[in-house]
Amino acid sequence: xxxxxxxxxxxxxxxxxxxxxxxxxxxxxxxxxxxxxxxxxxxxxxxxxxxxxxxxxxxxxxxxxxxxxxxxxxxxxxxxxxxxxxxxxxxxxxxxxxxxxxxxxxxxxxxxxxxxxxxxxxxxxxxxxxxxxxxxxxxxxxxxxxxxxxxxxxxxxxxxxxxxxxxxxxxxxxxxxxxxxxxxxxxxxxxxxxxxxxxxxxxxxxxxxxxxxxxxxxxxxxxxxxxxxxxxxxxxxxxxxxxxxxxxxxxxxxxxxxxxxxxxxxxxxxxxxxxxxxxxxxxxxxxxxxxxxxxxxxxxxxxxxxxxxxxxxxxxxxxxxxxxxxxxxxxxxxxxxxxxxxxxxxxxxxxxxxxxxxxxxxxxxxxxxxxxxxxxxxxxxxxxxxxxxx
Numbered sequence: 001x002x003x004x005x006x007x008x009x010x011x012x013x014x015x016x017x018x019x020x021x022x023x024x025x026x027x028x029x030x031x032x033x034x035x036x037x038x039x040x041x042x043x044x045x046x047x048x049x050x051x052x053x054x055x056x057x058x059x060x061x062x063x064x065x066x067x068x069x070x071x072x073x074x075x076x077x078x079x080x081x082x083x084x085x086x087x088x089x090x091x092x093x094x095x096x097x098x099x100x101x102x103x104x105x106x107x108x109x110x111x112x113x114x115x116x117x118x119x120x121x122x123x124x125x126x127x128x129x130x131x132x133x134x135x136x137x138x139x140x141x142x143x144x145x146x147x148x149x150x151x152x153x154x155x156x157x158x159x160x161x162x163x164x165x166x167x168x169x170x171x172x173x174x175x176x177x178x179x180x181x182x183x184x185x186x187x188x189x190x191x192x193x194x195x196x197x198x199x200x201x202x203x204x205x206x207x208x209x210x211x212x213x214x215x216x217x218x219x220x221x222x223x224x225x226x227x228x229x230x231x232x233x234x235x236x237x238x239x240x241x242x243x244x245x246x247x248x249x250x251x252x253x254x255x256x257x258x259x260x261x262x263x264x265x266x267x268x269x270x271x272x273x274x275x276x277x278x279x280x281x282x283x284x285x286x287x288x289x290x291x292x293x294x295x296x297x298x299x300x301x302x303x304x305x306x307x308x309x310x311x312x313x314x315x316x317x318x319x320x321x322x323x324x325x326x327x328x329x330x331x332x333x334x335x336x337x338x339x340x341x342x343x344x345x346x347x348x349x350x351x352x353x354x355x356x357x358x359x360x361x362x363x364x365x366x367x368x369x370x371x372x373x374x375x376x377x378x379x380x381x382x383x384x385x386x387x388x389x390x
Contacts, residue, residue, distance in 0.1 A: 076132075077115070078144040084113040085201050088175055088184040088248075091120045091128070092150075092168035098330070099189040100131045105345050107139055108354065109385060110196040116145040117179050119171050136350050151178050153259055165276025172243070173262050173277050176250040183251070187322075188244040190330055191300075192345060195321040195384035200299060203247055207293050212256070214247035214293040215281075216300040220311040224304060227282065232272040235282035236289060243278040244324045245300040247293070256291075258284075298380075300324050303335045306374040319383025337374035340365050341381055359385055 078084040087106060091099045099118070106114060118128060125147045132145055150171060152161045164170040172186055183204055185197065193200075203214050218240035219225040227240030235241070265283050266273075273279035285292045297305055297312035301320045305312040329335040330342040344361040348354070359382045365375040 076140075076144040076146075078113040078142070082113045084115040084144065085197055086115050086117060086179075086181045086184040087197065088117040088172075088179060088186045089119070089189055090168050090171040091118060091124060091189055092162075093121075095189045096120075096124055096127055096131070100128070101342065101346050102187060102189055102191055102193075103132075104348075105192040105194070106197050107135070107143060108345065108348065108350075108358075109193060110198060111142065112196070112198050114143045114197060116143060117148065117175075117181070117184065118145060119148045119150060119168075119175070121168070122149055139350050148178060153177070153263060156263065165278070170277040170280075172246070173280065174259055175248065176253040177259055179250060181250055184248050186246040186248055188324065188326075190325045190328075191244055192323045192325070192341060193321070194323055194341070194381060195319070195387065199384070200245075200247070200321060203293065203295055203299075204249070207249065210290045211293040212249040212252035212258075212291050213281075213285075214295050215241045215243060216245065216295055216297055218242045219304055220297060224308070224311075226275075230274075231279075231282075233269045233279060233283055234286035235279070236285040236292065240282050241278070241285060241292065242300055242302070242324075243281050244302075244326065245322050298322075302326055303329050303338060303374065306337075306377050307335070309373050310377060315377065315380040319380050320377070321384055323381065333370070335371055335374055336368050337365050337371040337377065337381075340368070354385060358382075 089099055089102065103116060106116075120128060128147060132140075135143075150158075150162065150168060152158050152171075152174060161170045162168055175184065175186065185201060187193075207214070217237065218227055220239070222228045222239065225239045227235045228238060231240070262280055262284060265280050269279070269283055273283075296314045296318075298315045298318050299321050301312060301315060301322065302324045303326070305315075310316070323338065323341055325335075325338045325342060327334070329338040331339070333339070341362055344358045348357050362382050363378050365371070365378045368375045
């Protein structure tokens with residue numbers, strides 16, 4: 001009997017073909033498991049999955065002390081024996097400098113202990129940590145911080161949630177699953193506190209038994225309100241809610257299985273939402289209006305409130321507590337009044353005189369050649385800066 005024998009080059013050729021076939025088959029299988037993405041999005045999702053090894057929590061978010069040893073990151077704590085106010089934020093992309101100005105605004109106007117919980121893309125964490133390290137030692141005595149990797153519910157498509165609206169904005173919907181606190185103040189990166197943080201924190205004491213979050217309305221006038229005019233989904237009340245400044249009772253959210261509810265809402269309404277996570281919150285609180293505490297517009301004052309005229313009348317009496325520079329107005333010339341406040345806080349050096357270094361610059365806004373109405377709110381912007389802090 002004659003035995004067939006292949007020479008060495010032929011064996012090498014067939015071996016290479018077999019390896020290529022196995023690699024392509026495996027890649028297609030993995031791609032199908034990750035969802036219907038290709039190219040850059042698929043690679044991004046693979047990286048995200050790699051960062052989310054579960055360590056002691058359901059989503060795999062890790063505080064700095066739990067992160068891989070190859071990434072030199074750390075967390076700090078507040079002064080021992082003192083109760084801190086917990087402030088949470090989410091930062092992705094080019095928002096690192098913006099979030100540090102928000103942090104700075106919190107620290108300028110309070111002597112209370114604060115702990116910052118920052119959720120971010122991994123490649124931003126070292127830069128954020130260095131920024132925290134640059135604060136003066138006497139300021140660092142009043143705050144601690146923890147950084148977390150991005151974290152979404154298991155079984156969900158990470159890239160879909162990450163890009164639901166602004167990059168990573170939907171992360172706020174799942175903070176209760178990995179921040180081990182009972183309550184937090186959530187702030188968008190484009191917000192500035194113009195008052196002691198304990199003043200907004202005090203609203204927690206006004207919650208009733210059913211309320212689990214505090215927000216402001218999306219606007220004050222129906223004629224200018226997006227939800228009233230255009231929304232194709234349910235929303236809270238007649239004008240909807242803005243989610244940029246939220247008090248969140250994380251314990252109640254966990255108890256009521258908020259994560260599961262919000263995922264179900266997304267699956268039902270995903271083709272009708274425009275503003276991503278904010279729309280999902282509006283749908284949730286339309287269904288459960290008794291669970292939201294509504295504070296007035298001075299706690300989330302935005303360009304819409306003064307673009308055409310001041311339509312947040314209570315700021316004339318109470319002043320602005322939190323300034324929200326949405327639509328990028330802290331960084332462009334569309335609303336110079338907002339940019340003036342942002343720049344004044346950015347340039348302020350700890351230990352300086354708040355009245356001359358921040359307040360005086362804001363009060364000089366009346367010289368602006370634009371912002372016909374917003375610049376007239378200067379006195380309201382600074383009113384709570386001059387109040388004694390905590």
